[in-house]
Amino acid sequence: MSCIRTLYRFSLILALAFCLLLHADFVSAQKVALLPMSDFSKGENGVNLQLTKAVETSLKQLGVEMVSRNDLMLFMARNKVRSFRFLDSYLVKKIGAEFDSSLVLLGTVTEMDEKTPSIGLTFTALDTVDGAPVWSASEATSVKEQAPILGVGEAKSVVDLARPVLKDILSPLADIAHNASSLESRDYQLVGLSLYPGYVRGSQLVKADLKILFLGKRPTFIAAESEIGKSYLQYDRRTDSYQGEWFAPREDGRYDVDLRFEWGRERTVERLESVASYEVINDAPGLEMEIKKTIKIGQRLAFRNHVLILPRVDNLRPMAGWALSIKDERGQVVAYEEYDTDLPERMIWEGRGGDGFRLDNGVYTVGLEVWDLAGNRSAAEQRIVLQAYPPKVEGKIKNIEGEASLTLHAAGFYEFPLSNWRVELRSMTGALLVKGKGRELPATFDFLPVEGEKWAYLTVDGVDPLGNRLRGKKVKLQVVAGEKKIEKQEAESWVPDF
Amino acid sequence: MQKKITYFLLLGLCLTLLGCSNHHGLQTRIMAGADTNICSVVLLPFENWTRKQEVALLTERLFTSQLLQTGEFNLVQAGDVGMFFLRQRLRPGSSLFKRHLTDMASQLEVDVVIQGRVVDAGSVRRSGDEKVPFLSLAFNVYDADTGALVLNTVHQRKGDDFRKLMHFGVETTLSGLTEKMSQEIIEDWFNKGITCR
Numbered sequence: 001m002s003c004i005r006t007l008y009r010f011s012l013i014l015a016l017a018f019c020l021l022l023h024a025d026f027v028s029a030q031k032v033a034l035l036p037m038s039d040f041s042k043g044e045n046g047v048n049l050q051l052t053k054a055v056e057t058s059l060k061q062l063g064v065e066m067v068s069r070n071d072l073m074l075f076m077a078r079n080k081v082r083s084f085r086f087l088d089s090y091l092v093k094k095i096g097a098e099f100d101s102s103l104v105l106l107g108t109v110t111e112m113d114e115k116t117p118s119i120g121l122t123f124t125a126l127d128t129v130d131g132a133p134v135w136s137a138s139e140a141t142s143v144k145e146q147a148p149i150l151g152v153g154e155a156k157s158v159v160d161l162a163r164p165v166l167k168d169i170l171s172p173l174a175d176i177a178h179n180a181s182s183l184e185s186r187d188y189q190l191v192g193l194s195l196y197p198g199y200v201r202g203s204q205l206v207k208a209d210l211k212i213l214f215l216g217k218r219p220t221f222i223a224a225e226s227e228i229g230k231s232y233l234q235y236d237r238r239t240d241s242y243q244g245e246w247f248a249p250r251e252d253g254r255y256d257v258d259l260r261f262e263w264g265r266e267r268t269v270e271r272l273e274s275v276a277s278y279e280v281i282n283d284a285p286g287l288e289m290e291i292k293k294t295i296k297i298g299q300r301l302a303f304r305n306h307v308l309i310l311p312r313v314d315n316l317r318p319m320a321g322w323a324l325s326i327k328d329e330r331g332q333v334v335a336y337e338e339y340d341t342d343l344p345e346r347m348i349w350e351g352r353g354g355d356g357f358r359l360d361n362g363v364y365t366v367g368l369e370v371w372d373l374a375g376n377r378s379a380a381e382q383r384i385v386l387q388a389y390p391p392k393v394e395g396k397i398k399n400i401e402g403e404a405s406l407t408l409h410a411a412g413f414y415e416f417p418l419s420n421w422r423v424e425l426r427s428m429t430g431a432l433l434v435k436g437k438g439r440e441l442p443a444t445f446d447f448l449p450v451e452g453e454k455w456a457y458l459t460v461d462g463v464d465p466l467g468n469r470l471r472g473k474k475v476k477l478q479v480v481a482g483e484k485k486i487e488k489q490e491a492e493s494w495v496p497d498f
Numbered sequence: 499m500q501k502k503i504t505y506f507l508l509l510g511l512c513l514t515l516l517g518c519s520n521h522h523g524l525q526t527r528i529m530a531g532a533d534t535n536i537c538s539v540v541l542l543p544f545e546n547w548t549r550k551q552e553v554a555l556l557t558e559r560l561f562t563s564q565l566l567q568t569g570e571f572n573l574v575q576a577g578d579v580g581m582f583f584l585r586q587r588l589r590p591g592s593s594l595f596k597r598h599l600t601d602m603a604s605q606l607e608v609d610v611v612i613q614g615r616v617v618d619a620g621s622v623r624r625s626g627d628e629k630v631p632f633l634s635l636a637f638n639v640y641d642a643d644t645g646a647l648v649l650n651t652v653h654q655r656k657g658d659d660f661r662k663l664m665h666f667g668v669e670t671t672l673s674g675l676t677e678k679m680s681q682e683i684i685e686d687w688f689n690k691g692i693t694c695r
Contacts, residue, residue: 088577120673
């Protein structure tokens with residue numbers, strides 16, 4: 001009998017405890033977490049703690065249980081919630097879980113003026129089950145809008161205005177808080193999944209770094225999954241992140257990466273699709289280079305002032321960088337520029353070296369190399385002739401027994417000789433000795449020198465095929481007396497000596 | 499005497515009707531072929547073209563409140579939008595490209611993205627010492643799946659546009675005016691078939 005009685009008492013206690021537990025759950029579901037109210041009248045980051053207290057009091061009067069303000073402030077500091085913009089659904093759920101609250105209430109003073117009392121308020125309640133907004137209300141008023149008959153009961157301050165407004169706005173919230181329920185969920189805040197490099201060549205290593213926060217327990221395993229398979233990520237306690245790596249597939253294409261959470265012993269799978277992606281590129285960029293503003297002389301391209309370098313990449317892809325090099329005939333690099341940016345549409349080379357000075361006339365090789373983010377490289381080069389100044393012309397006078405001759409020949413570095421030239425030789429007294437023109441060098445002119453004058457003045461003008469002009473400058477030449485060459489005449493036939 | 503009374507009564511009626519006039523300054527253009535079945539929305543931080551720093555925040559918060567009060571749409575929490583910007587390495591106020599919108603559609607599960615802009619805000623002085631606020635708003639709503647524009651709305655009002663009789667109905671606060679304008683805009687959207695079906 002006593003055994004039955006004991007059993008009866010035990011079951012009664014158990015039932016009572018169960019009821020209390022249910023009741024406790026019900027009560028906990030009514031809690032509302034009111035965050036400090038933003039106050040735009042005090043600036044973008046303004047906070048109004050006085051009004052927060054007033055709202056708290058109004059809610060308590062409506063029978064709503066509140067989460068301690070100090071605890072909430074600590075939570076905000078711990079989770080770096082500087083304003084409502086930093087409060088995402090994960091943190092709303094976290095507040096729900098940490099403080100047993102069903103709603104998070106965000107209040108804002110949109111405007112407040114003490115001079116001519118006016119106030120604007122707005123409230124939004126967020127459900128801690130899914131972090132979504134479930135209720136909102138706003139109200140604005142001023143003493144001008146509430147002019148009572150004969151001024152009886154006229155609001156004298158903002159507090160007088162706020163009191164009835166708060167009561168009106170907040171009254172439906174009590175019911176919402178009562179009906180709200182709390183739910184334990186496996187939730188997380190995905191801060192980011194970084195894949196690097198984002199562009200790879202086939203079979204290259206791809207590394208993943210996952211930053212994720214979990215509301216409750218962490219899943220047993222987390223894997224990064226794409227169409228080539230899955231790769232489990234390891235938790236790194238030091239960085240509080242998950243890390244992993246795998247080899248990229250050989251085929252070109254974009255590969256989306258899903259996150260796969262495996263929970264508990266049963267390894268229930270939950271999948272978060274297309275969190276990040278990487279791209280496999282195996283082909284080198286199809287680079288072509290065209291050089292404009294050149295003159296074709298024979299088989300060679302030449303310029304005297306500047307050239308336009310027009311690169312073209314056939315297959316569009318994210319470029320990582322490019323380099324332009326200019327080499328001389330010996331293969332020595334005279335100019336080199338490298339940039340980690342996209343390829344420009346056009347480039348101009350003014351025939352200068354890396355030091356900024358004009359280069360000598362000669363043959364140069366313009367080389368362009370581009371590489372994409374996956375590291376595929378492509379190059380193109382072209383030889384061009386630079387002739388920035390015309391060939392020099394040197395003259396020499398020989399005077400043999402009163403008969404003089406002027407010989408002209410090209411000198412200096414040049415690739416193309418003068419195509420037209422004009423010569424003038426004058427004596428020291430100004431008498432014209434030689435005047436002529438021609439297309440080819442060397443050339444010789446005979447003239448009669450002025451007796452007793454050992455010097456003459458030479459002036460040569462000309463232009464090369466690229467348009468470089470040789471300006472006439474007087475050059476003093478010595479009239480060198482030469483010896484007459486005696487030409488040995490060989491006998492055409494043997495004459496018998498008689 | 500009776501004529502005078504009738505005259506004043508008619509004048510009063512006219513004034514009353516003027517107070518209930520249509521939402522002048524409100525224009526909504528819906529793009530041809532746009533999908534007007536909208537259930538889930540994300541509201542981006544409002545652009546501010548005025549010199550008053552807090553106006554964009556004020557308008558954004560009050561418009562959000564009005565959207566929620568309709569009970570028609572599921573609204574993404576502002577913090578989640580901030581988190582999306584962080585994940586995409588976007589600064590607040592950055593211009594969004596089509597791919598951002600489509601990413602938003604898949605990650606935040608939204609139908610449209612609402613981009614609001616405060617074009618002008620301030621107050622005008624009326625007879626005596628009376629000052630009334632004015633506000634000018636513009637909205638672009640984009641389809642999150644395609645990135646295409648769904649609708650464009652512009653609206654501007656002054657506080658005394660709502661005057662019914664004497665001082666009654668005049669909105670003397672910017673918050674009150676924003677609230678009324680937000681209601682009008684959302685009502686206009688409903689009238690033009692923007693609903694969750």
